[in-house]
Amino acid sequence: MKWITARRRHPLAGYAVVILALALFGVGYAALAPTSDQAQAQTLAAEAPSPDDVDIAEGKTVFDQTCASCHGLDGSGSDTGPDLREVGSAAIDFQVSTGRMPSVNPDVQMPRRDMVMSEQDLDHLIAYYNAEIRDGESGADVPYGIPGSAPQPEDFEPNRADYDSEEAFDEAEEEAHTEYEAALAEYEAAYDEYIEGADDTEMGMQLYLTNCAHCHGWSGGGGALTDGRWAPEIHEATPREIYEAMVTGPGAMPMFNDMVITSDEKQELISYVKTLQAEPNAGGIFDLERVGQVAEGFISWTIGLALIVACAIWITAKQRAHD
């Protein structure tokens, strides 16, 4: 402590404190900020759930408990939530599977987060929506043919309470593990088939750059809109979520239906977005979300130049006769 006391009046003490604080914030943010590994939640089967697996009554319970307070008991909307009758099931799947709904605060734009309800509940909810709330065939259906997120092991884990003996439980656990591996392999095959099935990523790139990149950034890092809204980054989005976002236009996003951008073209586009995600990242503490050259240049000018000036001040600072 004596060391600090002796130097706190040093002419460079101020600079040192600022630089230390900046470094602490930077490193701290990088350490605490959520990374893509932590944000994976849902499992969606490759086919639509069969009517036998879903329970419309259960879906009604979920809707009444989690959605109705804003969207109304009949889904017709209120001051705090929009009318759901014409949005289509793809919108329901998108909003719930990306964790944006149920919203914690209807006044602000919801960020992406882990899905709040279970996969099963979402299926029930969509079945209830289709049966009771949806206005005929309006809106887009959930594109079940397009891969969602990878299956998660915890969705397969057996419940200890269902088993009498330790052996039976162990056996079930082993079985669940095999099941999970199989589901994962199946998912990965479907995913690869979808992504590699795109043969004209050049066109996908054109479509992305002319229709998406303005808001979501050329690297998919997102960007600002008006009145505090923002276009989210799309690095974590699954192919199905990207597809659903295009056909339903969540929030302020315009719609790109299958007539304007056909489903084949969407496949090219999604494949291009996936190549963006896979692009090597130089890493470092500040990758600046790879927002682009202008921002990078700005940062290097301001921060880099400030550091150089600080060095120059240090080297040439007048020495006092007694330090």
Next chain:
Amino acid sequence: MTDNSNDKNRAEGPERVLGTPSESSEERAVAAVSATDAAHEGPYPASETHAHPEEQQRRGERIAAVWFVLAFLGGVGFLVSYFLFPPNAQGTPAIADPQIAQYSNMLLGGSLTLAMFGIGAGMTVWARNVMPHYEVSSPYDELPSSEEEKGSFGAFFMRGADESGITKRPLMRRTLIAAMLPLGLAPIVLLRDTGPLPGDKLKNTIWADGMRMVVEGTDRQIKAEDLENAPNGMISALPDPGGHGGEEGHGDGGHHLSLNEKAKSVILLIKIPEADYKPGMNENVEGDQSRLNWTYDGIVAYSKICTHVGCPAALYERTTHRILCPCHQSTFDAADGAKVVFGPAHRPLPQLPIGVDDEGYLIATGDFPEAPGPTFWDYAKD
């Protein structure tokens, strides 16, 4: 009073400025004790040399040494990083993989930075804590030369000029001037390359009555009904001058358009629920045509090029019907004739009159009413 230790021409420091406050009396006392004038070996007199206390010098030495060791490690690290990614058996360099190349660059750059910064920082610590500092005063030189010197130089110069013959040999002098003239004119003449004047090229695009449009990036022509079930749809589109060429519904995808033509003619097709259109759309723009007459089934077409400096303005918010330009946040209201609601843009995005042909394809029914793209000095003149 200065710290400047490079001031060698006044090493003797003949005069001290009277009344200079001696802030460092204690240290000078130390210096005087440790090194008397007789024993003093430094370049400046002992009275002007302020050595640091021995304790500070020792600490400075240690800190400088730490920096130099870091710099050494950085330098070694640079050499190591260089050899860290050898070519594989086939002779392909490992850095051919972009991810490896990124790591390699990070390591090379990082270690070199550490090495150079370490040396610099160590030397700074050395200069500040180990080297003594000097308090040397030196009066300013009289800068202008004396009248005498000036006069004698002028006379000297003129005598030389006379002798060289430039004043006595007019033929040579004049031809030399003639030789230099065209060179002097050349930079002015080269300015011609900024011309010729563009005429009305900036005001016209290839859009013409009856021309279909394709989704930018594809060769698929757009029908009005394509946007039927997207009540808030948007798409970026290009003209399709190739027309009905190949397969039905497919144009040439704008492949035959030059970059200039594309840049001028690219449009944003936006479907807006008709109830959302504002009264501004009823204004007459050309003859008895209102802006609303130029839409079709709620679909409106605006130039995608911002009227400020020409960035592609295509951040469209379907909830507010605002079009934003990502460069300088110019904001246009798509439901109100693309009127500027915010930002540096000075006029609305030009609206393209559209309709459908007998097969249901969206067509332009004319060119933009005014010049698309960044506003220029006489954009409004015909």
